[in-house]
Amino acid sequence: MRSLIERHGGVATIAASMREVPLENNTTVFEFLDRLLADDFDVVIFMTGVGARALLEVVESKLDRAAFFEALQRCCVIVRGPKPTAVLREWGVRIDHRAPEPNTWRELLNVIDGGLHFPAAIAASTGSAEQPLQSRTIAIQEYGLPSAELYSALAARGASILPVPVYRWELPTDTAPLEAAIRSAVAGEFDVLLFTSAQQIRNVLEIAERLGLRESFLAATQRCRIGSIGPTCSEALREAGLHIDLEPSHPHMGHLVRETLAMCN
Numbered sequence: 001m002r003s004l005i006e007r008h009g010g011v012a013t014i015a016a017s018m019r020e021v022p023l024e025n026n027t028t029v030f031e032f033l034d035r036l037l038a039d040d041f042d043v044v045i046f047m048t049g050v051g052a053r054a055l056l057e058v059v060e061s062k063l064d065r066a067a068f069f070e071a072l073q074r075c076c077v078i079v080r081g082p083k084p085t086a087v088l089r090e091w092g093v094r095i096d097h098r099a100p101e102p103n104t105w106r107e108l109l110n111v112i113d114g115g116l117h118f119p120a121a122i123a124a125s126t127g128s129a130e131q132p133l134q135s136r137t138i139a140i141q142e143y144g145l146p147s148a149e150l151y152s153a154l155a156a157r158g159a160s161i162l163p164v165p166v167y168r169w170e171l172p173t174d175t176a177p178l179e180a181a182i183r184s185a186v187a188g189e190f191d192v193l194l195f196t197s198a199q200q201i202r203n204v205l206e207i208a209e210r211l212g213l214r215e216s217f218l219a220a221t222q223r224c225r226i227g228s229i230g231p232t233c234s235e236a237l238r239e240a241g242l243h244i245d246l247e248p249s250h251p252h253m254g255h256l257v258r259e260t261l262a263m264c265n
Contacts, residue, residue, distance in 0.1 A: 004257040015181035016172045017203045029058045032139050032164045036071045042136040043076045048143040049083030054166040055141055069093050076118045080108055102230040102251045105150035134158040144169040169199045175207055182208050186216045196229040198236035227260035
């Protein structure tokens, strides 16, 4: 990120605001594995690449990966974006559906509503083309926080859901760089703020609150141009009281940096 900003003429301050922490209790993953091997799932959805890898790491403590991949192939496999796509291709696992950009839960739901492709054995025994989710059982690899909107929408369509959390987001171990960046923002030292995750703004405001600078930080953001990686991040920013000056044409860091700095110039 620093290199991208500097290549486009910016002066970068990089402050980590979150870290991914594996869940200590993996009972849900083992429940997912037992039910997957028993052919209890019609659909498996992978939300993130890092989550998919973390899931496999836990699975391999109980089962050979080849058996896990074979069980996945008996389901309809859906991915949310390019990162889980890359992981599943590396595994050699067939992908039946992929959500288009900007890869939010809404695009996932649109793909599902468009009709799902099931392995022949499942398609022959359950469901119909008109109501692809009626009585279907879906496992969803979570990505730090539950996607409550997606779960609610799927349940309303008649599906049974098993969320499978494999990691959570926490604050960085060392919050000093983030504290310094918040103080710099309050002092008016930044022209541009870039956010690449919805969880980032939640953690930033948590630290600002601890410093007694939450309102000062929010006021300071009004003097900055703000770039957001995509719709989910933008929703969180607006809920927090921030404005959005730019969402890039594609939800990638390179586009975010290039298009935001071009707008400022």
